[in-house]
Amino acid sequence: MIKPSLPQGTRDFAPQIVRRRQYILKTIASVFEVHGFQPLETPAMENLDTLLGKYGDEGDKLIFRILNNGLDNPAKRSQSLEAFEQVLNGQGSKSLTERALRYDLTIPFARYVAMNHGQLSFPFKRYQMQPVWRADRPQKGRYREFWQCDADVVGSASLLNEAELIQIYREAFRRLGISVDVRINNRKILAALAESCNASEKLTDITVAIDKLDKIGIDKVMEELEQRGLDAGNRERVRAYLLIDGSTDERLDRIEQLLGHTGSGRQGVQELRWLAGFLRTSEGSYPFSIDFTLARGLNYYTGTILEVKAIGVSMGSIGGGGRYDDLTGLFGVPGIPGVGISFGVDRIYDVMEETGAFPASLGVSTRALFFNLGEEETRYAWTAMLELRAAGIPCELYPEAVKFDRQFKYAEKKGIPAVVIAGSEEMSKGVFRVKILSSGTQTECGAEELETILSQAS
């Protein structure tokens, strides 16, 4: 016998947890739908080629690869050995692995758009809610299998799409009862910073370092920049960049002074200024802040970048996204811009668990348990249940004629609010005895009244 266990970083979801997860998924999906997004699903596995090189070197290492079948085929022995040899030398090998589990939902979507751009009408707005897999080291809020909910708009360069996606964040988190801060930056500004340092090739080094500002402080960031080969003059330039503060408008003014001399800087500021202005003057208030230190690692972002953090909870980001001007270009279809966001369902769950944001009513759906009192009684109960179920009231009959104690405890544990008892006494009178468990009150009623009584039971 083997001890049953789960692969690291994966989890089973008990009934109650599934209900809560479904509550999150349904809430997000309905927000997507009400904004005109359409559902899409893609396979759990993709060709390895589709995924490799899209997430950076680190990302490539975290992709779960699927071993090819038939490697033990004696006829292919030498081929398999050779393939393994290649892997040992740090090269990939198609004859060993050519498929992988998807790492996110954006690249599979890009692949889909590239394959179907002839049929799609643009702008194409899709949402997708499926699990993704990463060979990361599990820790708090980090799993190897987790769900993402993505919404992307492709085929439109309008910043109105950004505004709409932020509106989706606002509405979804409002409905879920999580207070959030949506941090916004623009990749062009980061690029302008690197450019103004005459170090465009160090864009990644610079962004990785400044992203850590609130974690390690400005001095450590400077140290790290030095290690990454940035000279003193440029470090001062980055320092000035990081020290920008004040109101949103003041900060936008200052960043323009600092980086407005570059084309990308001017453009980035302009985009941010428009977006911030739009969000402020449109209906309602939006929980966003401009944050020039926000970097985000994914290398395909080219414009706006977003990240969502829950306020008052120690947890990594619960959502993120950004604009990519040419995502499908990687798949041979250039010129389709897009912008998208992602919700991290598992982290949202953890946050809601921590803040007690789940509604109490997510318990059991069964409204009534019919007691099993024997063969004749079962037929009597069965008929009544058919009607209730047809009326949409979930109910169940205990499958065995065991003593009351057992049947009561079953209802109790499952959180069923009412039990229906119909034995020979009730049958002879043609009635049902309904007991509400929370209050202990019992009433006798006819079959037609059951529906009313049970739909009110709580």
Next chain:
RNA sequence: GAGGGUGUAGCUCAGUAGGUUAGAGCAUCAGAUUGUGGUUCUGAGGGUCGUGGGUUCGAAACCCAUCAUCCUCCCCA
């Protein structure tokens, strides 16, 4: 990839100057109570102390290894 914590009953955990039969609460099951649950009372079952090796007269405890899990860094949702 680097570092740290923890592995004892189904669950949460006690249990070391190494000592004979390893405990508690909760949960489960049975009975008090064959048509009335929750509360209460009585009783029962359930542990190769993660695994392997070592030290010792003797190891759940000390040492080494290994596995699992949690956490931190990196990176991310």
